[in-house]
Amino acid sequence: MSEIDVKRAREETPACKDVVHFNNAGASLMPIPVAEALHEYLKKEEKFGGYETAELESESLENFYHAASRLLNCEKDEIAFTENATRAWEMIFYSFRFQPGDKILTTISEYGSNVIAYNQQAEKYGAELIFVPNDEYGQIDLRVLENLIDERVKLISINHVPTGNGLVNPAKEIGKIAKSAGIPYLLDATQSIGQIPIDVKEIGCDALCGTGRKYLRGPRATGLLYVRKEMIEKLIPPFLDIHSAKLTSPYTYVIRPDAKRFETWEQFMAGKVALGVAIDYALSWGIGAIQQRIYKLASELREKLAEIDGVVITDKGKEKCGIVTFIAHQMSASQIKKQLAHYKINVSVSGGSGNFVLFQHRGLKEVVRASVHYYNTSEEIDYFMAALKKILINN
Numbered sequence: 450m451s452e453i454d455v456k457r458a459r460e461e462t463p464a465c466k467d468v469v470h471f472n473n474a475g476a477s478l479m480p481i482p483v484a485e486a487l488h489e490y491l492k493k494e495e496k497f498g499g500y501e502t503a504e505l506e507s508e509s510l511e512n513f514y515h516a517a518s519r520l521l522n523c524e525k526d527e528i529a530f531t532e533n534a535t536r537a538w539e540m541i542f543y544s545f546r547f548q549p550g551d552k553i554l555t556t557i558s559e560y561g562s563n564v565i566a567y568n569q570q571a572e573k574y575g576a577e578l579i580f581v582p583n584d585e586y587g588q589i590d591l592r593v594l595e596n597l598i599d600e601r602v603k604l605i606s607i608n609h610v611p612t613g614n615g616l617v618n619p620a621k622e623i624g625k626i627a628k629s630a631g632i633p634y635l636l637d638a639t640q641s642i643g644q645i646p647i648d649v650k651e652i653g654c655d656a657l658c659g660t661g662r663k664y665l666r667g668p669r670a671t672g673l674l675y676v677r678k679e680m681i682e683k684l685i686p687p688f689l690d691i692h693s694a695k696l697t698s699p700y701t702y703v704i705r706p707d708a709k710r711f712e713t714w715e716q717f718m719a720g721k722v723a724l725g726v727a728i729d730y731a732l733s734w735g736i737g738a739i740q741q742r743i744y745k746l747a748s749e750l751r752e753k754l755a756e757i758d759g760v761v762i763t764d765k766g767k768e769k770c771g772i773v774t775f776i777a778h779q780m781s782a783s784q785i786k787k788q789l790a791h792y793k794i795n796v797s798v799s800g801g802s803g804n805f806v807l808f809q810h811r812g813l814k815e816v817v818r819a820s821v822h823y824y825n826t827s828e829e830i831d832y833f834m835a836a837l838k839k840i841l842i843n844n
């Protein structure tokens with residue numbers, strides 16, 4: 450595996466000159482080719498008109514599907530473009546119908562929006578939502594998951610990487626359990642896509658969602674969905690339109706057979722082109738090389754953080770990714786974020802809503818989330834540490 454040429458990566462990310470961006474789990478910095486694709490597409494819309502540009506750019510729009518299918522090791526017609534990860538996920542989740550007493554299995558590290566959706570549908574159908582506990586490493590407990598499987602379990606739906614913790618859930622092992630039990634498996638890969646190599650066949654998931662702006666370095670308001678071919682026609686989308694379906698008479702319609710049945714007619718075309726470019730760009734570095742560098746930087750950051758008095762790292766997991774979370778006894782996470790901004794360091798605060806169940810379980814209110822990408826450097830980590838020491842010691 451070739452190493453990342455960090456110098457080139459930073460040259461192609463002009464904002465690196467101005468900020469230390471440790472908010473890649475929020476939204477990464479766009480590299481030049483992605484920003485240019487976005488700007489140029491919008492300029493064409495301005496100049497030629499939106500519909501006319503879509504015709505002119507049909508190939509670069511189509512490239513999104515090629516790129517996404519290469520990224521995930523699937524077919525083009527198993528991919529849908531969405532406005533974000535939440536909508537992609539919801540289009541699948543809300544396609545499921547449950548019977549009273551059916552069970553949905555998830556993890557306590559599940560994303561807040563997903564937990565709201567589970568509850569809404571569980572209430573509607575009289576189904577039961579079960580949070581599989583974590584094991585001693587803080588990841589989903591596979592043995593408990595296996596023991597919970599029975600004929601009433603109709604869906605296993607988990608995240609690969611949660612929003613507010615560095616842990617990585619064992620997606621492949623869960624896939625094996627789901628497959629041998631014949632239970633549909635929905636994977637929220639929003640934080641792992643672009644950071645960790647994802648092969649949907651190896652993982653064995655039936656559907657997977659991701660977002661453009663996080664580790665893929667695409668624009669905001671872009672997302673993607675993968676649905677396994679055999680599942681597509683079994684899932685009736687909760688919403689349909691003249692793109693996802695077709696009227697065959699005033700009273701009849703047919704739903705298209707590919708994953709585009711989960712799309713809408715109107716789309717953020719500039720974003721779709723730019724997301725295709727972002728995926729190609731990520732693939733040109735190699736996701737394996739990206740992961741290796743991210744993991745190395747993140748563990749360096751954790752090691753250095755652990756040396757500061759009063760700082761507690763809150764990450765769990767046998768495997769830890771580029772999301773580094775911590776609290777400090779001296780100061781709240783929100784205050785730390787604010788103070789770091791004076792040093793032009795971007796981090797975010799994970800509060801109660803994104804990982805409500807996990808935070809309640811752990812007794813956490815809010816944590817600082819410093820999430821690194823391959824274009825970050827050890828020098829930036831040292832600068833971050835120096836700033837943090839000043840902030841915590843002067844207060």
Ligand SMILES: *Cc1c(COP(=O)(O)O)cnc(C)c1O
Pocket residue numbers: 533534535536560608610611612637639640659660661672
């Ligand atoms: C950010 C995030 C989401 C939501 O993604 P959007 O693109 O904002 O809809 C879902 N799940 C996880 C784990 C996330 O981190």
